[in-house]
Amino acid sequence: DVKVTQSSRYLVKRTGEKVFLECVQDMDHENMFWYRQDPGLGLRLIYFSYDVKMKEKGDIPEGYSVSREKKERFSLILESASTNQTSMYLCASRGRQGNTGELFFGEGSRLTVL
Amino acid sequence: GQNIDQPTEMTATEGAIVQINCTYQTSGFNGLFWYQQHAGEAPTFLSYNVLDGLEEKGRFSSFLSRSKGYSYLLLKELQMKDSASYLCAVRGGSYIPTFGRGTSLIVHP
Numbered sequence: 265d266v267k268v269t270q271s272s273r274y275l276v277k278r279t280g281e282k283v284f285l286e287c288v289q290d291m292d293h294e295n296m297f298w299y300r301q302d303p304g305l306g307l308r309l310i311y312f313s314y315d316v317k318m319k320e321k322g323d324i325p326e327g328y329s330v331s332r333e334k335k336e337r338f339s340l341i342l343e344s345a346s347t348n349q350t351s352m353y354l355c356a357s358r359g360r361q362g363n364t365g366e367l368f369f370g371e372g373s374r375l376t377v378l
Numbered sequence: 379g380q381n382i383d384q385p386t387e388m389t390a391t392e393g394a395i396v397q398i399n400c401t402y403q404t405s406g407f408n409g410l411f412w413y414q415q416h417a418g419e420a421p422t423f424l425s426y427n428v429l430d431g432l433e434e435k436g437r438f439s440s441f442l443s444r445s446k447g448y449s450y451l452l453l454k455e456l457q458m459k460d461s462a463s464y465l466c467a468v469r470g471g472s473y474i475p476t477f478g479r480g481t482s483l484i485v486h487p
Contacts, residue, residue: 268420299477304386304479305479306465306477306478306479306480307421307465307467307477307480308477309474309476312474322474323476354420354421364409364411364423364426365409365426365469365473366411366423366426367411367413367421367423367467367475368423369420369421369422370420371419371420372420
């Protein structure tokens with residue numbers, strides 16, 4: 265079975281802390297994505313990666329960075345957490361465009377910044 | 379840019395049929411997806427349309443009209459477990475999917 269695993273389901277951090285959200289997929293997928301999901305706003309794309317060492321900004325990259333050192337792992341970094349980054353963070357992966365190209369999502373990481 | 383619009387909330391009765399609409403404006407088009415998301419869980423893939431017409435998969439069907447920028451998800455024989463959010467996502471010219479805000483469906487007995 266396809267599996268996308270996010271390291272932490274729930275985190276509570278303080279303003280100014282550095283936060284790492286980890287995502288691992290076991291499907292040998294090239295593409296990986298980070299979204300945040302907020303009530304009334306839906307899923308918004310933060311960053312994505314086409315392959316190892318590659319990264320592209322999404323619609324709301326400000327305040328975030330990412331790292332893709334290995335194909336299976338895509339990390340989201342909040343250099344200095346702020347209260348407006350309190351949200352649900354969803355990681356997703358996708359294989360090559362040979363089929364429908366649907367996204368496979370992790371269970372999400374709910375981050376609260378105090 | 380892309381603009382995707384779907385109703386915020388819908389209610390329906392167990393056993394009934396419900397249609398969730400999605401309209402979109404996009405630069406380039408490479409497919410439309412529907413995902414289901416139960417509260418506290420990950421979104422899961424339901425359907426994909428890239429050509430005009432209806433795709434049927436059990437109790438769920440999805441329709442696409444590219445000329446009208448319009449899709450709908452049709453759920454038949456509603457069950458209580460169908461209570462969830464339904465997310466419409468459009469893959470544009472960049473092959474990156476953009477999501478609508480989601481439709482929360484409440485199925486009551």
